Every structure is written in structure tokens, then in C-alpha cells.
Amino acid sequence: MAAKQGSSRSDLRDLPHGMDLLNRQGLNKGTAFTEAERNSLGLHGLLPPQIESLGEQVVRAYEAYKRKDEDLERHIYLRALQDTNEVLFYRLLLDHIEEMTPMVYTPVVALACEQFSRIYRRPRGLFISYPLRESIPALLGNRPNREVDVIVVTDGERILGIGDQGAGGLGIPIGKLSLYTLIGGIRPERTLPIVLDVGTNNAERLREPEYLGWRHERITGQAYFDFVDQFVQAVKQELPGTCLQWEDFATPHARPILQRYRDELLTFNDDIQGTAAVALGAILAAVKVTGKSLRDQQIVMFGAGSAGIGVADGLRAAMEEEGLSDQEARGHFWIIDKEGLLHSGRNDLSPEQSVYAQQEGRLAGWMRNANGQIELAELIGKIEATILIGLSTVGGAFPETVVREMARKVRRPIIFPLSNPTDKSEAKAEDLVLWTEGRGLIATGSPFAPVVYAGRTIPIAQCNNVFIFPAMGLGVVASGAQRVTDSMMLAAARALSRNSPALADSSASLLPPLTDIRRVAAEIAVAVGMKAQKQGVAPKRSEDELRQLVAATQWTPAYSSLFAAEGVRR
Numbered sequence: 001m002a003a004k005q006g007s008s009r010s011d012l013r014d015l016p017h018g019m020d021l022l023n024r025q026g027l028n029k030g031t032a033f034t035e036a037e038r039n040s041l042g043l044h045g046l047l048p049p050q051i052e053s054l055g056e057q058v059v060r061a062y063e064a065y066k067r068k069d070e071d072l073e074r075h076i077y078l079r080a081l082q083d084t085n086e087v088l089f090y091r092l093l094l095d096h097i098e099e100m101t102p103m104v105y106t107p108v109v110a111l112a113c114e115q116f117s118r119i120y121r122r123p124r125g126l127f128i129s130y131p132l133r134e135s136i137p138a139l140l141g142n143r144p145n146r147e148v149d150v151i152v153v154t155d156g157e158r159i160l161g162i163g164d165q166g167a168g169g170l171g172i173p174i175g176k177l178s179l180y181t182l183i184g185g186i187r188p189e190r191t192l193p194i195v196l197d198v199g200t201n202n203a204e205r206l207r208e209p210e211y212l213g214w215r216h217e218r219i220t221g222q223a224y225f226d227f228v229d230q231f232v233q234a235v236k237q238e239l240p241g242t243c244l245q246w247e248d249f250a251t252p253h254a255r256p257i258l259q260r261y262r263d264e265l266l267t268f269n270d271d272i273q274g275t276a277a278v279a280l281g282a283i284l285a286a287v288k289v290t291g292k293s294l295r296d297q298q299i300v301m302f303g304a305g306s307a308g309i310g311v312a313d314g315l316r317a318a319m320e321e322e323g324l325s326d327q328e329a330r331g332h333f334w335i336i337d338k339e340g341l342l343h344s345g346r347n348d349l350s351p352e353q354s355v356y357a358q359q360e361g362r363l364a365g366w367m368r369n370a371n372g373q374i375e376l377a378e379l380i381g382k383i384e385a386t387i388l389i390g391l392s393t394v395g396g397a398f399p400e401t402v403v404r405e406m407a408r409k410v411r412r413p414i415i416f417p418l419s420n421p422t423d424k425s426e427a428k429a430e431d432l433v434l435w436t437e438g439r440g441l442i443a444t445g446s447p448f449a450p451v452v453y454a455g456r457t458i459p460i461a462q463c464n465n466v467f468i469f470p471a472m473g474l475g476v477v478a479s480g481a482q483r484v485t486d487s488m489m490l491a492a493a494r495a496l497s498r499n500s501p502a503l504a505d506s507s508a509s510l511l512p513p514l515t516d517i518r519r520v521a522a523e524i525a526v527a528v529g530m531k532a533q534k535q536g537v538a539p540k541r542s543e544d545e546l547r548q549l550v551a552a553t554q555w556t557p558a559y560s561s562l563f564a565a566e567g568v569r570r
């Protein structure tokens, strides 16, 4: 995997020397260059005389980080370190993973995208702008490193909660790929962030003199899809076998793009597939804690948009894997949207929603509101709901009466208000704990502090995609998979659920702590790779072999001697 290997002095001649070496973030060790390396590589005088270990550098870098008093400043500091010395950047992140993950990725990366043009310093990743559409293969050819394992690409239209950021959206692939490396161990030089710069409809960005993207309204319609296709064809030609992850595309583009290319190359959309997988992992863990099986559950989904239907589809597939027929599985879902419960008497449902329409016959005698709709309170009163999931964007939609009624009938109600941001959460974690008398199994979309109830501290799991995408990257790279299938996503969710701390201690968090996430990612990667083999999209290997491959692929930030065989990366 190393781009170059240096084991002898003659190889050292191929290495950059002096400032050229210090300017290469993948090779630079700064003050950690040894005496021998300083001698051979023309570094004396360019560095202060004191030689430091990586550990000492981390302490110094952390002190500098601590002196920053705003999140954006912390982000800028970390990004500058990433562009200077990648090993130190990743070691620092790893040693402070809980504190720093939010600074390089959500939520602070949203701010970094908004301010992208103001804080832009050094090149990282590729800008593929619409006016250069006829040269995409050449642009890809200009990538800094030949071998690429994972590309994350966005068109910047739906950046987290802040919408269209145009070319500034590149901040997202940069942040996300940092986590592919930090957690999945994808080697930093084998990642490639890309923004498809198709313009922006963000008037504020277009007004700003600093805006660095293509100053044009967004390309739409067939021209947009043709451009995406030119990009995909160029990736297939230049980088066949590279995993292409779509990120933060607007819904009307995200699904058609995924549908069009998912059987053509190694690709997935994290917003659609990763999101469903992490929620599914947490739900499966919660179900295990109750001691029942998935087929015993009555699932209420509040919100029938792309997220709600995506999670329901995952749960339904899991039920079918556990032996239920499609028809039987459908009967376990009760889904509500703006117009009330989905049922066969409604004629406003999309094909994806119709799958979950309850037979109207089952609803005879149920109370309807003035508009003839069946609301959440009525549904919870009528059935014995065991799982209640919110993906509706309606803050406070799970009221006390509803939650208490659910908790009256079920010993360990599973309640997941997953809407983001915090003010859109269907309920507050502390209220859910109180209303369920500490019996609720709770996970949220936004972060909530642990809740103290009856002398117990109850941690609240946050369904964050970070539990899935780096592991998926590791799994496909290590196993040599050629496609990402729904079953591989389901395997990832199941592996995540098997690693839930709540299985050993039922009041622990449903999802693992970030401090354990690299180990869990490796477990998920093995499960993904095994499933890929079963589905015939990866070469056959024993589980042991795959496990070894995963371990060998998962890069850990450490300096290696530039004299040693493993030493030189680029």
C-alpha cells in the first residue's frame, strides 16, 4: 500500500529534502525528525535542535488547541495541523477523540462550510466546477495521490442544517474523510474529498466578494444529471474500484443518483443508507435489551419522509431476515405523517409509503380528528406500541400523555426522537426518562447530556452516522468489495448492535463510546466483508483472513523511520 518504500540510503535520494520534505504533510514529522533523518535529508538548521517524540508533540499541540476560545478557531487550528503534519493531527485527534470529533465534523464543520471562503488556506481535495466539465478526467488526473480508496463527494446543496453552501460544501467531504481515517483507518493519502461545483442559489454567498466558488446559480435538470454522469464515468475510468460516497445532496438528487449508480460501481449515500443503518443498529440493540425479538415489536414511526421510510425499510428487511414474510413484516409498522396514520383508505401516499399503509379494516371504530385523520395519541391508545421513533422535524411531538400511555403497557419502551437539531427533537431526553420512570430505552438524533434519575445516571445514545461510514469504508477496502448492498448495510447495523454497551448493562448507552469506536469499526468491517462475500461481491476468504486484512488496513497514526521498509508513504 505504501506509495514508496525506503529501506536504503539510495532510496533516500528519491525523498524530498529540506523544506520540500517539511512541506509534505504526509511525510513531515516536524520536531520529531531523528538525528539520522536530519543528517541525511538536509533538515539541520530548518528545525529547532530539540528532538521530540510524537507524544511530546501531542502535548504541545493540545496546549495550543486549548488556548483557542471559539469552535471555529479550534477547527481552523486542527485543519492547519492536518495540512502540516498528518500523523500528529490524527494522533492528537485520537487521544482526544470525544472532545475533537465535533470540531472536525458535525456540528462545527457546518460553520466551516459557511465560512469556507474566508478561512480557506491551502488546497485539499478537488473542485470540479461546471465550466470545466469537458476536462473532468484531467482534473481527476491532477489529484495529489495516485491510489485512492475512498472519495467523498458533495454538490454542497444540503449541507447539514444550513442548506446550500456551493463550493464551501467541500468542508464536509474533508471533515468526513478525516473520520474515515481516524476511525476506519483509511490511510490519509488514499482519501480524496471532492466538491461538484455546480453553482449556488445561496444569495448571501453570491453577494460576498470573498466567495471562491463558481458564481452562478445552480445548474439543474438534465444538465445537472449529465454533469454528474460525466463525473461518475471519469471516476470509473480513472479510479475503478474506489469507493464513492455521496454526501449532502438535496433529496430530489440524492435518491435518483444512488439508484442510477449503485449497481454500476462501489458506491453508497451516507445520508440515506448510513443514517438508516445507525438508527437500526441502536434499535436492534434496544430490542435485545428487552429480551424479546424484532418480530415481537409493534413499531410506530412518526414522520414518513426519506429518513422515516429509510429506517422502516431497514427494520422490515431485518424482520424478513428473521423469518417473517414481507406481508407479515408490514403489519408491524404504524406510520404517521402530516395527514395522520398511513392506511389503505388514503390516496395521497407515495409508492414507498404505500408499503406501510395499514388495512383500513384494522382501524374500525378508531377515533379520527376533524379532518378524518388518526393521530398519534389515538394510535398509542389502541395498540401496544413497543417502539416509537420520531423523524418528523416536529419539536415536542411526543407529549407526556402519549409517552406515559406507552410506558403503562410496556415494561421497557423504546423511544427514539431522532429529528435534528435539538429544538426539533420530538422529546427531550430528560422528559422521556421521567415519563417512563427510568424504564425507557432512549436514543436521540441530537446530543443530550446524561440524565440522573432515582440515583442512576442514564447516558443517552446519539444516533450519529460516524458509527457506520468509517467502518463501511474499512470493510469494503479490506474485503475488496465491488458493491455496497443493502444487506451489507444491514450487516453493519447488526454488528453495531452486537457491540452495544447496553447488552452487558441495561442502563448503559445503546451505542458504544467514541473511545471504543475504532475497535467497533473493525468488528463492523469484518461483518460487512463477510456479507459482501456471501453476496458474491467480494473475493472469498475465511473470517480469520478477513479479520487480519481489516487489522492490516486500519492505519494507526505513528511515525515510522524514513530508513525502515515501511517508512515512506509519499
Ligand code: NAI
Pocket (backbone or CB within 6 Å): 275, 279, 302, 303, 304, 305, 306, 307, 308, 336, 337, 338, 339, 340, 390, 391, 392, 393, 394, 418, 419, 420, 421, 424, 444, 445, 446, 463, 464, 465
Ligand atoms: P422529510 O421532510 O422528508 O420528512 C418529514 C416527515 O415528517 C414527513 O413525512 C412529514 O409528513 C412528517 N411530518 C411533518 N410534520 C408532521 C406532523 N405535525 N405530524 C406528523 N408528521 C409530520 O424529512 P427527513 O429528511 O425524513 O428528516 C426528518 C428529520 O429526521 C429531520 O429533522 C432530520 O434532521 C432527521 N434525521 C435524523 C437522523 C438521525 O440519525 N438522527 C438522520 C436523518 C434525518
